Amino acid sequence: MKPLFKGITLSLASLTLGAFMLTAVPPAQAKNQSHLPVSEQKIVNVAHRGASGYAPEHTLLSYQLGKEMKADYIELDLQMTKDGHLVSFHDTNVKRTGSVDKLVKDMTLEELKQLDVGTWFNNTYPEYANPSYVGLQVQTLEEIIEEFGLNTHYYIETKAQNAGNTTVEGMEEKLVQVLSHYKLIGPNARAGHVLLQSFSPASLKKLHALNPTLPLVQLGVVQPGQLAEVQQYAIGVGPNFKQIDANYVKQVRDMGLMIHPYTVNEKEDMRRLLEWGVNGMFTNYPDRLNEVIKEFKSKK
Ligand code: G3P
Numbered sequence: 001m002k003p004l005f006k007g008i009t010l011s012l013a014s015l016t017l018g019a020f021m022l023t024a025v026p027p028a029q030a031k032n033q034s035h036l037p038v039s040e041q042k043i044v045n046v047a048h049r050g051a052s053g054y055a056p057e058h059t060l061l062s063y064q065l066g067k068e069m070k071a072d073y074i075e076l077d078l079q080m081t082k083d084g085h086l087v088s089f090h091d092t093n094v095k096r097t098g099s100v101d102k103l104v105k106d107m108t109l110e111e112l113k114q115l116d117v118g119t120w121f122n123n124t125y126p127e128y129a130n131p132s133y134v135g136l137q138v139q140t141l142e143e144i145i146e147e148f149g150l151n152t153h154y155y156i157e158t159k160a161q162n163a164g165n166t167t168v169e170g171m172e173e174k175l176v177q178v179l180s181h182y183k184l185i186g187p188n189a190r191a192g193h194v195l196l197q198s199f200s201p202a203s204l205k206k207l208h209a210l211n212p213t214l215p216l217v218q219l220g221v222v223q224p225g226q227l228a229e230v231q232q233y234a235i236g237v238g239p240n241f242k243q244i245d246a247n248y249v250k251q252v253r254d255m256g257l258m259i260h261p262y263t264v265n266e267k268e269d270m271r272r273l274l275e276w277g278v279n280g281m282f283t284n285y286p287d288r289l290n291e292v293i294k295e296f297k298s299k300k
């Protein structure tokens with residue numbers, strides 16, 4: 001563990017942000033305010049991989065449940081298939097949720113569609129098991145947008161292949177192409193329907209270069225001295241909630257950046273983060289978070 005700043009340590013996963021020191025940042029460009037999230041005052045409830053505490057992550061049923069629980073965003077992790085499709089899938093290898101030991105990037109969409117990504121959940125979480133989860137399929141980004149439409153808010157992560165930095169070649173271009181096609185981004189897009197996130201500064205900088213108005217969130221614990229650099233391409237940060245404190249939240253907010261910690265599943269942790277002034281958070285239990293937000297607002 002490497003000291004980050006007083007009282008906080010940095011995990012190996014977050015060390016990927018060391019890349020900030022090595023990569024040149026393009027000049028800051030004016031951000032189009034119309035592409036900022038719904039309201040910076042709103043505390044956003046992000047259904048992490050859908051309502052993945054109750055249903056198999058990254059399936060239509062998990063996203064549907066997230067919407068029913070009134071999450072503001074459904075969260076998608078993107079991987080790219082061998083034949084260039086963007087699919088919502090967390091791991092680089094499909095073994096954990098698809099029971100086959102292969103990398104997504106080495107599989108075609110047709111091969112991925114053969115996987116059952118629901119049964120593992122019933123086996124792992126028998127208390128929430130449901131026969132309807134058996135046989136659920138991997139979804140492409142397009143299929144998810146077609147299913148949930150343009151009135152849904154999507155919080156999309158470009159996943160890197162290694163400890164942080166390299167996404168599959170072409171992922172960012174394809175993402176921008178798909179979102180533009182559905183008018184979720186671009187001159188006629190409605191504000192706040194998409195937020196894009198990554199642990200990889202390189203991926204976010206590539207997205208920023210493709211379209212400087214995209215609302216981007218830098219995942220990981222960004223050291224306070226590097227917040228200004230991140231601010232040149234991102235509107236917020238998404239740290240692991242276990243690696244921050246009240247002072248860190250204040251420093252981020254004082255810079256005018258949003259802060260959406262992940263992945264917060266216990267009410268006690270949700271309450272503490274809200275007291276510290278976060279703008280929202282990722283959770284596997286959007287129903288719980290809405291209860292806590294309601295309670296928090298009633299005390300104000
Ligand atoms: O994107 C926020 C959070 O989901 C990051 O962690 O590993 O769940 O994608 P991970």
Ligand code: CA
Binds near residue numbers: 075076077157
């Ligand atoms: Ca994620």
